[in-house]
Amino acid sequence: MSAEFSLVLDAQCALGESPVWWAEAGVLVFIDITERRLHRFEPRSGRHEADALDEDIGCVAPAKGGGYVAALRSGVWLLDSAARKARQLVANPENAATHRFNDGRVDPRGRYLSGTLDEQKTAGDAGLYRCDRRGLAKLMDGVMTSNGLAFAPDGRTLYFSDTPRYVIYRFDYDPDTGAVTNRRVFARIEPTATDRGRPDGAAVDVEGCYWSSLYEGSRIRRYDPDGKVMAEYHVPALNTTMPAFGGADMKTLFVTTARDKKGGPGGGLYAMPVDVAGLPGTLFDPLA
Numbered sequence: 001m002s003a004e005f006s007l008v009l010d011a012q013c014a015l016g017e018s019p020v021w022w023a024e025a026g027v028l029v030f031i032d033i034t035e036r037r038l039h040r041f042e043p044r045s046g047r048h049e050a051d052a053l054d055e056d057i058g059c060v061a062p063a064k065g066g067g068y069v070a071a072l073r074s075g076v077w078l079l080d081s082a083a084r085k086a087r088q089l090v091a092n093p094e095n096a097a098t099h100r101f102n103d104g105r106v107d108p109r110g111r112y113l114s115g116t117l118d119e120q121k122t123a124g125d126a127g128l129y130r131c132d133r134r135g136l137a138k139l140m141d142g143v144m145t146s147n148g149l150a151f152a153p154d155g156r157t158l159y160f161s162d163t164p165r166y167v168i169y170r171f172d173y174d175p176d177t178g179a180v181t182n183r184r185v186f187a188r189i190e191p192t193a194t195d196r197g198r199p200d201g202a203a204v205d206v207e208g209c210y211w212s213s214l215y216e217g218s219r220i221r222r223y224d225p226d227g228k229v230m231a232e233y234h235v236p237a238l239n240t241t242m243p244a245f246g247g248a249d250m251k252t253l254f255v256t257t258a259r260d261k262k263g264g265p266g267g268g269l270y271a272m273p274v275d276v277a278g279l280p281g282t283l284f285d286p287l288a
Contacts, residue, residue, distance in 0.1 A: 005220075005235045005255065009041050009048055009269040016256035016267060017201065018059040018104065020281055021246030028246050029068070030256050030269065031057050038068070038083040041269060043247065051083035059104030059114055061284050069131075069284040071101030071114040076131045078286065089286070090136040092116070099126055103147045103201055103242070108155035108175045110285030113139070115146020121164060128160060130178050132288050139171075139180045148202040148212060152225070153279060159186060159210055161199035166191060168199050168212065168227075187227045189214070201242020203253075205276045213240040213255060220255060233272065237265045245278020253278070 011032070019030040028041045036053045038060060056073040063069050067086065068079040075091040092101065094116055104114035107130075116126040121144060128140040128149075140160070148161030148168055158173040158180055166189040171180040189198060197217015204210055208225040218238050222230045239258035246252050253274045260266035 003273045005233065005253075005270040005272040007236070007265075007268045008043065008254075008271045009046075011039060011041075011048070011050075011256075011267060011269050013037075013039075013256065013258065013267040015241070015258045016269065017241050017258075018061075019242055019244035019246075019254050019256050019269075020061050021244055021250070021254075021278075022062045023280060025062075026248075028244065028254055028269075029060060029062060030244075030254075031060050031070075033057060038070070038079070043252070043271070053079075053083055054085075056100055058101035058116075061104065061106045061112065061281070063284040063286070064110065069106075069112050069286075071104050071112070073100040076101070076112060076114065076136075090131055093129070093136060093138070094126065098123075102145060103149050105149035105151065106282045106284045107158075107173070107178060108151060108282055109178070110282055110288035111178050112284050113149055113158075115140075115143060115149065115160070117145040118143075121145075132178060133286065137178070140183070147200050150202045150204045150210060151279070152204060153206060153208050159202060159204070161202065161212065163198050163200055163215060166198050168202075168210070168223075186210070187212075187223055187229075200240065201256075203243045203245055203278055205245065205274075205278050206250075207276055209276070211243050211253070213242050215239055215241060215258075220253070235270055237268065237270065238262075239266050245274075250277040250280065251275070 013032040015033040111132040115128040126143040145163040155175040170186040172182040197214030200213040200215040237257040
């Protein structure tokens with residue numbers, strides 16, 4: 001594959017994250033965590049809109065019936081179409097002064113999975129949670145920074161990365177109950193003195209391959225279902241945060257980025273045509 005990533009939107013995000021393709025609307029939804037913005041980008045027209053929120057937003061996804069589900073610092077909320085708070089579903093179960101929600105993903109039945117992060121990077125007591133009509137359930141603890149949530153095509157494997165620990169896990173997942181079991185290591189990344197690229201957000205394609213953004217690594221890495229590295233694709237920004245497949249044929253790979261504190265490119269939205277399609281997303285269902 002000779003295609004390359006190119007800048008498609010100079011979004012000027014401080015910490016761009018959580019891109020999700022909303023097929024019904026033909027838009028890519030993504031966020032700026034620390035600048036507290038929810039962005040919508042329509043690739044066909046180039047139209048771009050952004051709505052402000054009143055607190056940090058860790059992740060977002062379109063919801064059934066319109067609006068969004070979003071994991072904010074205070075908890076998981078339903079937002080209306082203008083990103084205004086409509087209803088809190090669950091509160092942040094951790095200390096919101098030091099822990100906030102981060103990466104998230106809707107499961108095959110419409111539940112919302114989201115993990116937290118330990119902002120002080122000391123305790124390592126963040127976790128992974130499932131939010132559904134029954135409330136909040138903890139799926140994993142002892143986490144530094146939750147990231148990389150994605151499902152295999154059959155919905156029975158859940159991927160998850162703990163970014164500062166340079167590790168990607170996979171679980172057996174029961175789509176009927178939302179239970180996770182059999183955690184094992186999918187891949188480990190060994191940092192070097194000149195390359196601290198570590199696993200951030202991710203997406204899965206129709207062949208079951210896992211595409212991981214390497215934060216501070218300027219690239220996206222594609223793994224096969226057994227955890228073997230298949231390919232790497234350079235992104236012209238240091239801090240790649242999360243990929244998402246989109247477009248009418250799901251063969252455009254978008255990637256959000258974060259600002260480079262040393263002054264290099266970062267904070268924009270990049271895209272690249274790919275040969276294999278991504279998996280279509282599931283709308284969040286408050287009744288799931």
